Amino acid sequence: xxxxxxxxxxxxxxxxxxxxxxxxxxxxxxxxxxxxxxxxxxxxxxxxxxxxxxxxxxxxxxxxxxxxxxxxxxxxxxxxxxxxxxxxxxxxxxxxxxxxxxxxxxxxxxxxxxxxxxxxxxxxxxxxxxxxxxxxxxxxxxxxxxxxxxxxxxxxxxxxxxxxxxxxxxxxxxxxxxxxxxxxxxxxxxxxxxxxxxxxxxxxxxxxxxxxxxxxxxxxxxxxxxxxxxxxxxxxxxxxxxxxxxxxxxxxxxxxxxxxxxxxxxxxxxxxxxxxxxxxxxxxxxxxxxxxxxxxxxxxxxxxxxxxxxxxxxxxxxxxxxxxxxxxxxxxxxxxxxxxxxxxxxxxxxxxxxxxxxxxxxxxxxxxxxxxxxxxxxx
Ligand SMILES: *Cc1c(COP(=O)(O)O)cnc(C)c1O
Numbered sequence: 001x002x003x004x005x006x007x008x009x010x011x012x013x014x015x016x017x018x019x020x021x022x023x024x025x026x027x028x029x030x031x032x033x034x035x036x037x038x039x040x041x042x043x044x045x046x047x048x049x050x051x052x053x054x055x056x057x058x059x060x061x062x063x064x065x066x067x068x069x070x071x072x073x074x075x076x077x078x079x080x081x082x083x084x085x086x087x088x089x090x091x092x093x094x095x096x097x098x099x100x101x102x103x104x105x106x107x108x109x110x111x112x113x114x115x116x117x118x119x120x121x122x123x124x125x126x127x128x129x130x131x132x133x134x135x136x137x138x139x140x141x142x143x144x145x146x147x148x149x150x151x152x153x154x155x156x157x158x159x160x161x162x163x164x165x166x167x168x169x170x171x172x173x174x175x176x177x178x179x180x181x182x183x184x185x186x187x188x189x190x191x192x193x194x195x196x197x198x199x200x201x202x203x204x205x206x207x208x209x210x211x212x213x214x215x216x217x218x219x220x221x222x223x224x225x226x227x228x229x230x231x232x233x234x235x236x237x238x239x240x241x242x243x244x245x246x247x248x249x250x251x252x253x254x255x256x257x258x259x260x261x262x263x264x265x266x267x268x269x270x271x272x273x274x275x276x277x278x279x280x281x282x283x284x285x286x287x288x289x290x291x292x293x294x295x296x297x298x299x300x301x302x303x304x305x306x307x308x309x310x311x312x313x314x315x316x317x318x319x320x321x322x323x324x325x326x327x328x329x330x331x332x333x334x335x336x337x338x339x340x341x342x343x344x345x346x347x348x349x350x351x352x353x354x355x356x357x358x359x360x361x362x363x364x365x366x367x368x369x370x371x372x373x374x375x376x377x378x379x
Contacts, residue, residue, distance in 0.1 A: 024236060026233075040239045050198060050199055052204035057227070059180025062195060062196045064226075066196050067154060068206075069203050069210060077121060078127070081132075100124070110129065110131065131170050139165050156178055157171040159185065175200060176207075181234065186252070262354065268365055270287060294368065343361070
């Protein structure tokens with residue numbers, strides 16, 4: 001049995017050190033915000049190449065607080081993509097604004113800059129490109145369009161800790177960068193956590209106030225905010241795990257390279273690509289296959305845990321029926337939805353395990369190709 005993700009294997013070699021860090025928080029009593037969070041913020045800002053990092057409760061709050069800090073609210077529109085985790089759009093709705101979707105590029109599954117211009121209206125305030133699966137969107141044209149129209153750019157880097165675009169870290173390309181430390185992410189907490197990074201001290205200050213009930217001083221509330229603070233325990237765990245992030249990403253890249261090699265040139269199979277000038281951190285290794293649902297079920301039956309990221313595009317979610325998008329609105333995103341299959345990838349995945357995944361997948365694709373040929377002969 002090869003799991004899709006193995007957090008046990010990931011934490012086992014670090015468990016004693018992580019438990020000691022948790023104990024230090026328990027002994028100090030600094031559970032909500034406080035010095036452990038501040039220490040992690042400094043370390044994460046440094047590692048990300050940003051002036052400031054603000055620890056928050058989760059990645060969704062990171063996005064929502066960033067939009068809020070940019071002044072996005074009722075009546076505004078924010079542009080993002082339909083093939084992402086739901087929270088990329090949900091954060092926009094939580095601010096009272098309207099999500100507007102644009103299609104993605106086939107080869108990276110990230111925002112199509114040429115579709116962006118057409119989606120801009122007088123109500124547009126911001127753009128949220130999503131660095132899906134661990135590779136950044138094509139930021140240069142996106143930033144140029146944003147500058148021309150004076151729009152804020154908030155990067156959804158929730159899957160892209162350590163990814164680079166033309167040598168620059170994900171999250172430092174736009175006005176603010178948002179991260180999730182959900183346990184399964186490339187940098188994962190022992191629960192929920194997130195962060196916002198920015199080089200803009202005013203925006204950082206606003207996020208800090210908004211994450212803490214709009215307090216400028218204890219019990220003095222300048223504005224209405226939320227309880228969006230990071231936990232001390234999560235900060236202590238993350239500070240330790242951050243030290244290994246580059247190594248863990250290097251392991252993921254090695255896994256991806258082995259998949260690339262073993263799965264090359266197989267009819268009916270399209271592999272993910274790393275674009276020139278980008279450093280992909282392979283949060284997800286997603287291939288495209290014809291009979292996806294059949295392959296997914298068979299892989300599971302044969303002991304290989306796979307996933308789909310994501311099975312329903314956001315514009316067709318029941319929650320967004322009111323936005324009025326119909327099937328066919330975003331052909332590329334919808335095609336990806338129908339055919340994408342995420343293979344197991346995590347830093348501790350071994351070459352023999354990868355061989356097994358590849359052998360199983362190849363076997364399935366060959367037998368389903370035979371079936372299709374047999375059907376063609378029969379008819
Ligand atoms: C995980 C994720 C989020 C939300 O993060 P949470 O910490 O779960 O709130 C947002 N966007 C993307 C692309 C994600 O993968």
